Amino acid sequence: MDWKRTREPADAWHMTDDLHVEHGKGDPFAAAIRATRMSMIITDPRQADNPIVFVNDAFLRLSGYERHEVLGKNCRFLQGSKTDKATVDLLREAIAEKVDVSVDILNYRKDGSTFWNALFISPVSNDRGELLFFFASQLDVSDRKRSEHRMTADKERFEKAVKERTRELEAALEAQTTLLHEVDHRVKNNLQMISSLIVMQSRTIKDAATKKSLTTMLERIEALSTVHRRLYQSKDVSRFDVAEFARDLVTDLLTASGRAEIKSTLDLEPIVISAEKATPVALMVNELVTNALKHAFKEKPDGTTAGRIGIKMSQPDGHFNIEVSDDGVGMADASGDASFGMRLIKSLARQLHADIEWRDAGPGTKVVISMPNEPQQKGNVS
Amino acid sequence: MIEPLKVLIVEDEALLAMELESLVEEAGHSVVGWATSSTEAKAMVDSTEADIAFVDIHLTDGPTGVEVAEYIGEKKNSMVVFMTANPKRIPDHFAGAIGVIAKPYTMNGLMSALRYLQEGVHRPPPKSVLPAGFTLSPAFKTVWAPAA
Ligand SMILES: Nc1ncnc2c1ncn2[C@@H]1O[C@H](COP(=O)(O)OP(=O)(O)OP(=O)(O)O)[C@@H](O)[C@H]1O
Numbered sequence: 103m104d105w106k107r108t109r110e111p112a113d114a115w116h117m118t119d120d121l122h123v124e125h126g127k128g129d130p131f132a133a134a135i136r137a138t139r140m141s142m143i144i145t146d147p148r149q150a151d152n153p154i155v156f157v158n159d160a161f162l163r164l165s166g167y168e169r170h171e172v173l174g175k176n177c178r179f180l181q182g183s184k185t186d187k188a189t190v191d192l193l194r195e196a197i198a199e200k201v202d203v204s205v206d207i208l209n210y211r212k213d214g215s216t217f218w219n220a221l222f223i224s225p226v227s228n229d230r231g232e233l234l235f236f237f238a239s240q241l242d243v244s245d246r247k248r249s250e251h252r253m254t255a256d257k258e259r260f261e262k263a264v265k266e267r268t269r270e271l272e273a274a275l276e277a278q279t280t281l282l283h284e285v286d287h288r289v290k291n292n293l294q295m296i297s298s299l300i301v302m303q304s305r306t307i308k309d310a311a312t313k314k315s316l317t318t319m320l321e322r323i324e325a326l327s328t329v330h331r332r333l334y335q336s337k338d339v340s341r342f343d344v345a346e347f348a349r350d351l352v353t354d355l356l357t358a359s360g361r362a363e364i365k366s367t368l369d370l371e372p373i374v375i376s377a378e379k380a381t382p383v384a385l386m387v388n389e390l391v392t393n394a395l396k397h398a399f400k401e402k403p404d405g406t407t408a409g410r411i412g413i414k415m416s417q418p419d420g421h422f423n424i425e426v427s428d429d430g431v432g433m434a435d436a437s438g439d440a441s442f443g444m445r446l447i448k449s450l451a452r453q454l455h456a457d458i459e460w461r462d463a464g465p466g467t468k469v470v471i472s473m474p475n476e477p478q479q480k481g482n483v484s
Numbered sequence: 485m486i487e488p489l490k491v492l493i494v495e496d497e498a499l500l501a502m503e504l505e506s507l508v509e510e511a512g513h514s515v516v517g518w519a520t521s522s523t524e525a526k527a528m529v530d531s532t533e534a535d536i537a538f539v540d541i542h543l544t545d546g547p548t549g550v551e552v553a554e555y556i557g558e559k560k561n562s563m564v565v566f567m568t569a570n571p572k573r574i575p576d577h578f579a580g581a582i583g584v585i586a587k588p589y590t591m592n593g594l595m596s597a598l599r600y601l602q603e604g605v606h607r608p609p610p611k612s613v614l615p616a617g618f619t620l621s622p623a624f625k626t627v628w629a630p631a632a
């Protein structure tokens with residue numbers, strides 16, 4: 103196509119296309135555009151197929167073409183097979199609507215190599231609003247694109263790695279849960295067996311004192327059993343509902359004692375403690391309740407041993423308090439600290455950083471335990 | 485005086501079965517048989533008369549306790565109470581069983597459970613309170629322990 107024939111001679115931009123026109127070279131703006139390192143072209147939409155009417159040297163350096171190879175051609179020769187169709191559509195629409203457009207597009211050099219082109223096209227109109235040219239600038243942004251691609255690839259790789267790791271962790275957690283259930287199952291069965299062994303042994307023993315001591319041992323082991331039975335009933339295996347446990351324990355000990363005249367008063371706030379505290383707390387409560395049952399209630403003249411055992415559990419700010427009380431004979435006559443039960447209670451209290459105090463309740467005894475407890479999550483154990 | 489229970493024990497752990505038998509008999513009931521596997525248990529269900537079967541979930545031939553409970557349920561000649569350290573293995577419908585005694589149970593917990601079951605089997609619903617460690621199936625809960 104011969105663009106020279108159809109050009110508008112009055113236009114200064116146009117003149118600059120003609121390499122041999124002297125006054126075009128004298129225009130400082132035209133000179134600047136010719137010399138800039140930014141690749142620039144001008145097309146003429148009033149000619150058929152909107153051909154290139156001006157290119158600067160930077161464009162030729164960027165694209166690898168000679169000037170005569172590109173003048174008069176539509177810009178599409180820069181596109182190639184890997185150029186994004188949607189981006190090309192975007193350009194076409196903007197040109198049809200005569201508006202600015204700015205895209206990153208993959209373009210091809212003369213030698214077939216590609217570069218990422220940050221392309222900016224804007225229409226140029228005259229005073230009367232008639233469209234005269236399109237002005238386009240090109241910037242090679244292959245480096246930026248490369249790092250963008252690398253970042254996207256990195257991101258995808260990371261996401262994949264994270265997904266994989268999550269899957270691994272989930273599988274590990276599941277395996278661990280299965281294992282926990284298996285171990286829990288065995289612990290429970292073994293505790294049951296220990297109890298059974300003691301009961302069976304006890305049946306064969308005639309001596310009352312030995313039998314009594316086996317019964318005490320059974321009570322302690324059963325307190326542990328009750329902890330374990332309750333421990334994994336909730337969804338959260340790390341928390342333990344100590345009030346529910348106390349209810350179970352007292353009911354059990356009272357009925358086991360076979361002494362229907364002894365009543366219990368339970369005043370239990372729902373209190374959750376961490377699992378590792380469950381065993382010492384349970385053992386301590388067991389010792390105190392069995393002590394009250396064993397020692398507090400002396401036989402009355404009518405042969406009965408009526409009485410009341412009270413357990414109160416509360417949690418005033420950051421503390422967990424337990425009170426075990428009876429209205430029996432009191433501990434004025436108690437023989438001191440030497441016995442095993444007392445030593446056990448005091449050691450457990452130390453382990454729990456608990457303060458423990460025996461008070462004369464007149465009548466009877468009130469044991470008050472107070473220990474720090476982590477703040478409660480609202481709601482329940484599950 | 486309520487008549488005593490005839491009990492079938494389905495438990496793979498000899499020690500526990502032995503001790504359970506002693507406790508059942510101490511409480512005045514009788515044990516009609518002890519099975520360690522589902523096969524043994526089914527044969528025993530066919531050949532004996534029991535009021536209650538205590539069924540562990542894990543038997544010598546695998547986690548077949550539920551299957552045993554279903555078999556007993558079809559025969560309709562006795563009632564089932566699961567006795568397991570793994571109550572989570574029991575299906576929601578309990579395979580028709582009364583409930584579950586969770587291991588480890590206490591000696592007293594078991595005695596209370598026997599008393600409760602004796603009342604429940606021969607004079608339903610039971611008058612005693614539900615013993616600690618004993619959980620009723622949803623179906624039995626509505627009949628034996630309706631919400632007040
Ligand atoms: N609630 C109580 N009322 C009256 N006396 C008590 C009470 N609690 C403890 N005692 C007295 O304190 C003593 C020490 O109790 P401790 O628990 O150490 O021993 P024990 O119960 O006799 O035996 P064991 O070592 O098996 O527990 C008891 O022998 C008893 O005299």
Ligand SMILES: [Mg+2]
Nearest residue numbers: 389393443444
């Ligand atoms: Mg004691």
